[in-house]
Amino acid sequence: MIGSEGRRSIWTSRRWLAAPVLAGALALAGCGDFRRFETASIPSSTPAAKPARPPVQSPAAEREHERILATYGGAYDDPRLEALITATVDRLVAASDRPDLTYKVTILNSGAVNAFALPTGQLYVTRGLVALASDTSELSSVLSHEMAHVLAKHAAIREDQARQAALVTRVVTDMGTDPEMTALALAKTKLSMASFSRQQELEADGIGVGISARAQFDPFGASRFLTAMERNAALKASRGDPRSQDFLASHPATPERVRNAQNNARQYASPEQTAKGERDRETYLNAIDNIVYGEDPSEGFVRGRRFLHPKLGFTFQVPESFTLDNTAQAVIGVREGGSQAMRFDVVRVPAEQSLGDYLNSGWMENVDKSSTEELSINGFPAASVAARGDQWQFKVYALRFGSDVYRFIFATRTKSAESERNSRDTVNSFRRLTLDEIQAARPLRIKVITVQPGDTVESLSNRMSGVDRPLDRFRVLNGLDANATVKPRELVKIVVD
Numbered sequence: 001m002i003g004s005e006g007r008r009s010i011w012t013s014r015r016w017l018a019a020p021v022l023a024g025a026l027a028l029a030g031c032g033d034f035r036r037f038e039t040a041s042i043p044s045s046t047p048a049a050k051p052a053r054p055p056v057q058s059p060a061a062e063r064e065h066e067r068i069l070a071t072y073g074g075a076y077d078d079p080r081l082e083a084l085i086t087a088t089v090d091r092l093v094a095a096s097d098r099p100d101l102t103y104k105v106t107i108l109n110s111g112a113v114n115a116f117a118l119p120t121g122q123l124y125v126t127r128g129l130v131a132l133a134s135d136t137s138e139l140s141s142v143l144s145h146e147m148a149h150v151l152a153k154h155a156a157i158r159e160d161q162a163r164q165a166a167l168v169t170r171v172v173t174d175m176g177t178d179p180e181m182t183a184l185a186l187a188k189t190k191l192s193m194a195s196f197s198r199q200q201e202l203e204a205d206g207i208g209v210g211i212s213a214r215a216q217f218d219p220f221g222a223s224r225f226l227t228a229m230e231r232n233a234a235l236k237a238s239r240g241d242p243r244s245q246d247f248l249a250s251h252p253a254t255p256e257r258v259r260n261a262q263n264n265a266r267q268y269a270s271p272e273q274t275a276k277g278e279r280d281r282e283t284y285l286n287a288i289d290n291i292v293y294g295e296d297p298s299e300g301f302v303r304g305r306r307f308l309h310p311k312l313g314f315t316f317q318v319p320e321s322f323t324l325d326n327t328a329q330a331v332i333g334v335r336e337g338g339s340q341a342m343r344f345d346v347v348r349v350p351a352e353q354s355l356g357d358y359l360n361s362g363w364m365e366n367v368d369k370s371s372t373e374e375l376s377i378n379g380f381p382a383a384s385v386a387a388r389g390d391q392w393q394f395k396v397y398a399l400r401f402g403s404d405v406y407r408f409i410f411a412t413r414t415k416s417a418e419s420e421r422n423s424r425d426t427v428n429s430f431r432r433l434t435l436d437e438i439q440a441a442r443p444l445r446i447k448v449i450t451v452q453p454g455d456t457v458e459s460l461s462n463r464m465s466g467v468d469r470p471l472d473r474f475r476v477l478n479g480l481d482a483n484a485t486v487k488p489r490e491l492v493k494i495v496v497d
Contacts, residue, residue: 136280137221148207
């Protein structure tokens with residue numbers, strides 16, 4: 001997500017920044033009005049846990065909380081899931097070295113796999129992470145890891161560095177110079193501020209495993225979930241998902257973290273003794289049954305090469321060689337190989353200002369004003385213009401749809417007939433959704449089912465809807481390796497619409 005993720009933990013799924021200049025060039029910070037686009041109980045086998053009170057929030061922490069909600073699609077409301085997480089946190093707090101500290105967990109309405117902490121004790125987990133985990137011990141490993149960042153004051157250290165990053169970003173935004181220079185500065189800021197250090201992550205892993213084990217959760221939950229994250233990232237990478245590439249060089253490789261987590265867990269139990277620690281699989285799966293999976297259609301969603309926004313009533317499609325990623329700030333498309341990219345967002349344009357004038361109003365430098373064209377795209381007023389940087393060439397379209405103006409920004413290293421065709425075909429595919437399409441747009445959900453005699457991994461994966469590579473995704477979602485089978489009466493997760 002091209003936005004502020006200053007305290008991101010390594011629990012996050014791998015993200016895209018394959019070409020920093022390109023990523024930042026498409027960020028064009030501050031240009032768009034992004035907000036307009038966003039329109040079971042736990043067995044008590046541990047010491048008695050004192051319910052955690054919400055941490056006291058300063059005005060700065062409240063502002064940060066609101067920013068996080070805006071970045072990650074708001075809070076996800078699910079009382080059953082919230083009850084399970086609260087009970088899990090209470091157990092972990094009671095087993096920690098600081099049972100006097102308080103924490104508050106917010107479930108974020110995002111399909112990304114991410115979790116992070118603020119120094120005040122605010123913990124965040126995305127529903128994408130919740131969907132990937134297979135039992136309470138795996139979730140507890142994430143929560144205890146994030147608590148460890150607070151206990152070790154890692155989050156406070158990152159908070160100070162994030163303030164510096166925010167200052168750099170504001171300065172860059174105010175420069176209004178060549179977008180490539182803006183891109184480079186923003187990219188460098190993200191590279192330095194996006195994560196905890198390698199040593200901090202490993203330290204939090206060790207502390208977290210200890211807390212989970214003392215809370216009588218299976219201490220091997222961390223290594224299992226890290227393995228699930230690795231396989232989930234590999235699945236994204238195999239299809240060219242723009243979020244799959246790892247740009248956080250300071251992070252320890254996941255295989256290293258898996259080994260580290262296993263070694264930490266062996267201090268409390270052997271792999272054969274995991275029954276000594278609770279996995280709580282059935283309780284967990286019952287709690288996540290029917291949660292939204294992937295993107296929430298109310299905020300727009302990607303299906304293959306199409307982006308649809310039922311609430312706002314439009315859709316468009318990118319060429320076959322492109323992969324789409326819907327973020328809170330914009331829709332990003334990347335051509336295979338990274339030589340071309342696209343950004344789609346919404347901007348403020350006064351009703352009395354022509355779209356051609358907007359494109360030439362100075363928000364982007366090196367614009368070739370002589371290239372300005374007034375257009376009509378499927379009956380909607382539009383305009384286009386070309387711009388040039390040292391390494392990238394841009395084609396920008398503005399399109400008026402009702403009271404809103406949407407902007408397509410295409411970037412290519414080398415202008416060609418193909419790049420021109422790709423931008424033109426994408427823009428020309430913008431249209432209204434039909435009433436039937438709007439009514440059919442509903443979220444994918446996790447459905448927990450019981451394996452029946454005769455069911456196989458293959459037959460169960462065939463019941464998945466709306467996802468690519470259903471067999472591989474079924475295995476990843478259920479923590480099954482390539483040779484694993486399912487057994488009758490087991491609970492498994494599938495994705496349905």
